[in-house]
Amino acid sequence: MSEQAVPVSPQIVNVANFLRDHKLLKKRSGLLNGAIQIDFFRLKRLVRALSSPQFTQQKDVPIIEKPQDVTQIIVQLIESKMIVPVDKLSTNDTRTKGIKPVKGSPALFPAQKADLNNPESYFIWVYNKPNPMLIVYSIIAIAAVFTILLFPLWPRFMRKGVWYLSMIAMGLIALLFVVAIIRLVMYLISLAVCPKGFWLFPNLFEDVGFFDSFKPLYGWEEKVEKKGKKSKKGKAEPAPSATNSGVEVHATSVTKKTHTPVLEEVDE
Structure with missing residues (x-):
């Protein structure tokens, strides 16, 4: 038997509109199931935003008089499917679940249940605030379609x-x-x-x-010149030794400011 949808209270919708882009949540972006880019936040940030003075000044929102009222609002947000509890996976757990880790985007996985006693538990946003310009864009799109269809009637x-x-x-x-x-x-x-x-x-x-x-x-067209290989220390490689009248001459490596003695120059 399928679960019946829980009716969403207008007050909870107002709460979600207040919290969705609130700076106190310090929301971050992560990957749900390794594929869906989504915003997530900590429970303690949610409690802090609901306890802020700005929330008490909102109209048509539940009144908070004790800490239990904050918990009740969070429960209603979860039941209304506006926020969903998730687990933030480590790199090893991500690979174990067959998800490829992405640098800069934490891996998220749906949790079995919400832990409201752990302030470090994570939630993701499923709810998005309505876009007031969506109606305007819809009207423009419909007008454009009718304009094209009525092309034979144009002057x-x-x-x-x-x-x-x-x-x-x-x-x-x-x-x-x-x-x-x-x-x-x-x-x-x-x-x-x-x-x-x-x-x-x-x-x-x-x-x-x-x-x-x-x-x-x-x-x-400019041809790219290949750079010669340098030695490990960034110095030029010594030239091969040459003999002149039976006397062996060694070339020493020389830098601009410093002189590194070779083995022959060090007194035993």
């Missing part, structure tokens, strides 16, 4: 203007493809003729602004 000059705009847009897209093909052909030809590749509009597909994509007009 002739409006339909003609839309046709011209669509042709201009298609022409710009086609021009972009033509420029991309031309620059690629020029680059391939330059590789066979010149030591470096030549790019027309080198920033065309870079992550820059629209106008910056066409600056500069052309550019030469």
Whole structure:
């Protein structure tokens, strides 16, 4: 038999609206079941926010006269499915449950029951405050759909203007493809003729602004030089020894400010 939904009191909704983005909760973002990004907070922070002077100034919220009243509000939030108890998993527990740890996003897992006696217990927000602009966006979307559907009834000059705009847009897209093909052909030809590749509009597909994509007009490909391997201490490797008239000469490593003696220079 399925559980019946608990009716949500308007006062509890007001409490949730007050707490959802309250700074005293110090909410953080975590991953529920390793997939869902969600906000979570500690129980002690929730109790602190409900006990704050700002909450007593709210209208149409339950009156708090003793600590048991705070606990009762939290119970109602849980029963209304606005907050849900969770466990914060360690790295080992995360891997045990088959969840890949993500750095900076603690792993959360639904708890069997809420522990209201432990101030360090965790909860997640399931409730989101209603967006007042959602109605406005819905009206705009509906108006846009009806405007498109009633296109045959538009005045002739409006339909003609839309046709011209669509042709201009298609022409710009086609021009972009033509420029991309031309620059690629020029680059391939330059590789066979010149030591470096030549790019027309080198920033065309870079992550820059629209106008910056066409600056500069052309550019030469810069080859990345491979750096030589350095010794462990960052010094140049000693040159190989050379012999001159039977006398062996060793090159010592020299730095700008310090001189490190080699074995031959140290008195026994």
